[in-house]
Every structure is written in structure tokens, then in C-alpha cells.
Amino acid sequence: MTALSVNLNKIALMRNSRLSGIPSVTAAARVALEHGADGITVHPRPDLRHIRPDDVRELSEMLDVEFNIEGNPFEGAVGEYPGFLQLVREVKPDQCTLVPDSPDQLTSDHGWNLVEDGSRLEPIIAELKELGIRVSLFMDAETEDFGMAAKIGADRVELYTESYAGNYGGSDQQAVFELFADAAKRAGLAGLGVNAGHDLNLDNLGLLASIPNLEEVSIGHALVADALMIGLGPAVAAYKDILISASTGS
Template sequence: MNAASRTLLPKTALSVNLNKVALVRNTRHLGIPSVTRAATLCLQAGAHGITVHPRPDERHIRAHDVHDLAELLKAWPGREFNIEGNPFHNLMGFVRAVRPHQVTFVPDSEGQFTSDHGWSFPADADRLRSLVVEARALGARVSLFMDAEPEQMAGARAVGADRVELYTEPYAAAWHSAQRSAQLERFRAAAQAALDVGLGVNAGHDLNRENLTAFVRAVPGLSEVSIGHALIADALELGYGETVAAYQRCIDDAR
């Protein structure tokens, strides 16, 4: 097959997590930096979607941000709004109110510093099932935040999830170590297990410009990466537009 006839795999979508923009804004009472302005600039630069994680303590994203972003995304057909969080805290109220394109269920405690583990099956199955059904009935694609454990993927599918989001911090932490290849294989196997039972595959947590290309290249069927901390940190130096373009190049380089 020559280069002209080669068919590229579907491109992995980039969703920008804006939590850190809201965190900086909340240190003062001036309304800057603007979360909606950040979203607009990222969308203008080609980001496929916007992600927020409105925690109960509102330490970064606040309730009005969720509603403001939902309204903003109406003017961007084909772009997605992903709301993530614990469905047993405040998440479902937002899902019912704004009907996001995607909802990502994350098993955080209320005061947790950052997400650091996924759901476990069969332990979490019974309490998740009805909420997955409800979110899907509201028109949302449901993704479950999961550790890269192949044997867990069938359980995620059994409760009705559409996708899993693989928790990538272990991969990122191993990037500069001898464990990098082993971690990549672990995530490849988990993604393949998810695909084998009919799940889509997302990923996120500590992905950055250095480690993203290798991850996208190695992990099969990767529909979306959600990136916040590193992307917003890069944007402080490069600006939103150039930063989004840089992450898109990382994804393109993997193809």
C-alpha cells in the first residue's frame, strides 16, 4: 500500500480540561482569567471538546461555569461538552440540567486533591448501574474512569457504559524510568480489552507534550484524551491557540 492510498485511523479527539483556569480565577474576585474565554480560544484553535470537573467544594469550576459553558457549546456544533465527577455527589444535577454530550463518572471523595483511581467491579456495579441508565436516557455518552486493568473492562460494559477513561498517571510517572515500556503495554492491553467488549476508549491524567505521542501511538482505538494541568501550564507560556495546536501535532505525529 503506498502513502497515497493508506487509510489513516480516526484521529484521537482532544478535550481541554479548564479546571486550572477556574482555580486561578478563584484566587481573586475579578472574574479573570475567564473560563468561557479560555474555552472559546481553545475551540477556535481546534480543540474537539471542553471538559470540566465541578467538585462539591467549588475550589475551581463553579456551578455557573457549567451552565455558561453549556450555553457556549451550543454555538459550536460538532464540539463536545464533557462533565466529569462523582455521580453520588453533585454530578447528576448538572447532567440533568445541561444534558452534556458526555459524562465521565469518577470515584472521587469530596475532599480529594485530584482523581487517583478508577471504579472497581463487581464492587461498584450495583450502585452505578441505575445512574448510567439515567445519564444515557438524558442523551449523554457515559464514560467510566478506570485503572488500566484488562479484567475490569467487562464489568464496565455490563453496567451499560459506552466508554472507559483510562487513568494515565501511572504511565506518566513511568515516562523517565525503565518501566515506560511495561506501562505502555499495560495500557495497550487494557484498551484492547475494552474494545473487545464493545467499549470506546478515552484517557487522561498527567498526559503532556512529551509523553502524549507515544501513548496515542501505542494504545489502540483511542477516541479521546482529556488534558488539563499540563495544557493550561503550557498555555501560560505559549497562549491557548499555540498550545492546542502543539497538542494536536502530538496526536497527528502518532498517526
């Protein structure tokens, strides 16, 4: 069955708008796990707009499930931000998802071009794996670089699903779904595990989860938006129910 990793960035974004520490990122993690989440994802950025280094440290200490840290491995130290790799070295998460975003991006919006960046990523991947961390690369479904991702040492790829979400419910839905199913197949043939994430929600998750061998989805923005309407626990449970149904064909 596909695992659900809950991204807590938006919880931290709300918390950062006040000085009270509310809502608590660690408390949100506990609620998510109590309602079926299989793991927790965070994406710290140098501008500290949401998840902060201390959040990463506190989550690492409390979690006994998969902890996934996303980010750009080339981001260096800025003020309280120690640099992405330094933070990962410190907490040693279960999985590290490397993402090619720049500090001024609103959110991640494209996957790696490994022809350009593969040689720079290879020693970083080797170091992370030496620390016992599973490495996933954020990739576009259209890429021809899955073989290269495996060659430079990645364990998994995370398919960037914005185009799938954007076409869901439209005339191109089936064609785009087939593109992602084919991408997952090609990644698998290259020896890679497959994750997925970005703009997944209660409407579009079920179809994507029918892709064979999809190991994990990371969902944050839509899940937290749903939580505002129905509560965090029920929102997590609703997403988890979709994945269970997809695995059983019911």
C-alpha cells in the first residue's frame, strides 16, 4: 500500500504569523500519526518562512516513523539556517528528498535536470547514503533521466505531480495519468522506488494511487486546507482511507 507522509510546512507557516507557538508543529505531527499517517515530511528553507531548524530537530527526536526532509542540497548557511546538508547530517532522517528549488521560489516547481546537475549531486547522494539515509530525487514525469538517477546512486524518485493535478478532471486527464504511470514504470525498470507529491488532494489522489508500485505520497497544502474545514485528524484519516481503498481495489 502507498504510504502517506504528511508535510507540516503550512502548520509552521501559520505558527510563524504569531509569537505564541500556536499551532505546534510537533503536536500536529502527533495528531497526524494518531490518525494513520505513515510518516512526516518537512521542507526547511533558508528564509525560515515555515519549518525552522529547531522544528526539524524536535521532530527528529520525537518521531518513530519515517522522517523525510526535502530541500536543495546546495543551499548554504544563512543566519539561523545552518545549510541544508548540515541540518540533514545533524538529524539523519530516514529519507532525504533533494529538490532543485531556489530560495526565492514560492514552492517547488520543477524536477532535476541530471544532465546539468548529476555530477554535482553524485557525491552528495553518496554521502547521504553513507549516513544511512535513503535518497529520493524530485523529478518531472517527462524526464529521460531515470537511468541516470539510478547511476548516480538515488534510491527513489519523487514524481512532481503539479501537471497531473492541474489536468485532473479535464479532457487531458487520462493522457496525463498515463504519462505518470509510464514514468513510474520507467523508474521501476531503472531500479528506483517511486514517490509522488505536489498539489495532490482528496479529489485527485485516488486515481494517482492506482499506479502500481507507488511507494509514498507527500501531501501538505491541500491536507492542511482540508483540516481547517473538517479537522486535522479526520483530514489525515480521509487521505489514508483513499490509499487503503486504492490498495484493495475497493
